[in-house]
Amino acid sequence: MEPIPKPDGAADDQHLTAGFHHRDHLPHIKRAGASYFVTFRLVGTLPGEVLSQLKQEREAIMAAALAANRPLTWHEQEELFRWYASRVDRHLDAGHGECWLRRPELAKVVADALRFHAGQRFDLLAWVVMANHVHAVVRPLPGFTLSQILQSWKGFSAREANRLLKRQGEFWQGESYDHLVRDDEDLSRCCHYTTMNPVNARLCARPEDWPWSSAYRPPARPT
Numbered sequence: 001m002e003p004i005p006k007p008d009g010a011a012d013d014q015h016l017t018a019g020f021h022h023r024d025h026l027p028h029i030k031r032a033g034a035s036y037f038v039t040f041r042l043v044g045t046l047p048g049e050v051l052s053q054l055k056q057e058r059e060a061i062m063a064a065a066l067a068a069n070r071p072l073t074w075h076e077q078e079e080l081f082r083w084y085a086s087r088v089d090r091h092l093d094a095g096h097g098e099c100w101l102r103r104p105e106l107a108k109v110v111a112d113a114l115r116f117h118a119g120q121r122f123d124l125l126a127w128v129v130m131a132n133h134v135h136a137v138v139r140p141l142p143g144f145t146l147s148q149i150l151q152s153w154k155g156f157s158a159r160e161a162n163r164l165l166k167r168q169g170e171f172w173q174g175e176s177y178d179h180l181v182r183d184d185e186d187l188s189r190c191c192h193y194t195t196m197n198p199v200n201a202r203l204c205a206r207p208e209d210w211p212w213s214s215a216y217r218p219p220a221r222p223t
Contacts, residue, residue, distance in 0.1 A: 034139070035125060035181040036146055037190040039084070040154060041133035043170040045097035046088070054087055074182055081179045085193065088177070092133045093201040099131035100171075106161050107212045110134060113157040122149050126191035128198065129212035135194040137187070150176055 046054075061080050065072045072080065101107045107129045114136060118124040123139040140146050158171035181187045195207040195215035207215035 033142075035123075035187055035190075036138055037081075037179040037181060037194070038136050038138060038146070038150065038176060039088075039133060039178075040150065040176040041092060041173050042098055042100060043173045045132045045173065046091055047096060050091055057083060057087070077180060077182070084177055084179075089133075089197070092130070093197070095131055097132055100161060100165065101129055101134075101212075102131045104211075105164060109160045109164070110153075110157045111212050113153050113160075116156075117149075117152070121152075124214070125187070126194040127214045128194050128210065130197060130201070135197055137181070137190050137194055146178060 058080070061076060061083060062072070065076060101110060110129045111127075114124060114127050114129075114134070120141070121144045122141055125137040125139060127136040127138075128134070138146070138149060140149060154172045154176075161171055162168060179190065181190055195210075195213055198204050198210035198213065199207055204210045207213060208217040210216055
């Protein structure tokens with residue numbers, strides 16, 4: 001995988017490691033040393049009318065924070081997380097759009113990209129590759145930002161997947177979702193949510209049965 005570019009200066013990159021900023025249509029909260037629950041999805045996986053409805057609901061949640069130019073409160077973060085989990089994932093798990101990651105060779109590309117720099121640039125606490133989206137719980141290590149890590153994951157896997165598919169064009173949707181993990185209880189919940197996604201989508205009976213997940217446990221070979 002290509003190296004993550006180092007920031008030119010701490011002041012220039014500070015908004016990527018701490019504070020409140022926007023990327024695409026979503027507000028993002030960053031805190032140095034924090035863990036994040038992140039979701040990124042294939043392009044075209046949410047119908048236009050669904051995106052419009054979800055945008056209206058999301059804007060209602062964010063209005064107070066945006067008006068005051070302040071970070072979302074923990075309560076607002078929890079509300080936004082529940083909104084995302086209950087609405088967006090339900091549509092993603094329904095299999096809208098291209099579901100290229102159902103192909104094992106493409107799911108492997110993404111899984112390998114997620115794990116490639118684990119322990120060097122970030123701690124990867126939980127992850128799962130679904131048919132059209134990815135969840136991960138990640139803690140950037142000093143010197144690296146969440147934005148850089150996502151760019152590396154998505155950039156490398158998109159090029160490799162497009163090569164295997166013999167296609168050109170966008171592979172991942174540009175906008176990603178991230179949730180700042182509040183405490184150990186929140187961390188446990190986010191990791192559980194991540195690895196349980198295949199079970200909740202009725203793709204397997206147990207999280208350890210899903211091969212593209214940090215929870216996967218291969219069946220024991222007969223002796």
